[in-house]
Amino acid sequence: MPLLVEVLGIILNAFVMLIIIQFVIGLLFAFNVINQSNQFAAQVYNSINALLEPILRPVRSILPNTGAIDFSPLVLIIGLQILMAVVRSV
Template structure:
């Protein structure tokens, strides 16, 4: 059981890292620090977005529209941390 909890923790940590990377690349594109024609970063962003979008879309549908700010990644990170806390307490 401990091994399953540790593996789940590693997977959840990887998802949190992907969310943070997606957020940072999105900020770099939004503030024109990096041009969107940079094929490497555009491909990395698109790949991460295709992985996370099926998870983030239901959260976005539940949350109220806040305009330009998307809080669904934050909700997913908090949910992952809560899940890990629950699993570790078992």
């Protein structure tokens, strides 16, 4: 059982890292630090977005529309941390 908890923790931490990377690249695109015509950055962003979109879509449908600010990654990170705390306590 402890091995399963550790493996689940590694997977959840990987998802949190991907969410943070997606957020940072999105900010860099939004503030024109990185041009969207940069193929490498765009490809990394699109790949991470393709992985996370099925997970973020239900969270976005629950949250109210806040305009340009997307709080779904933050809510997902908090939810994953709560899930990990529950799993570790069992």
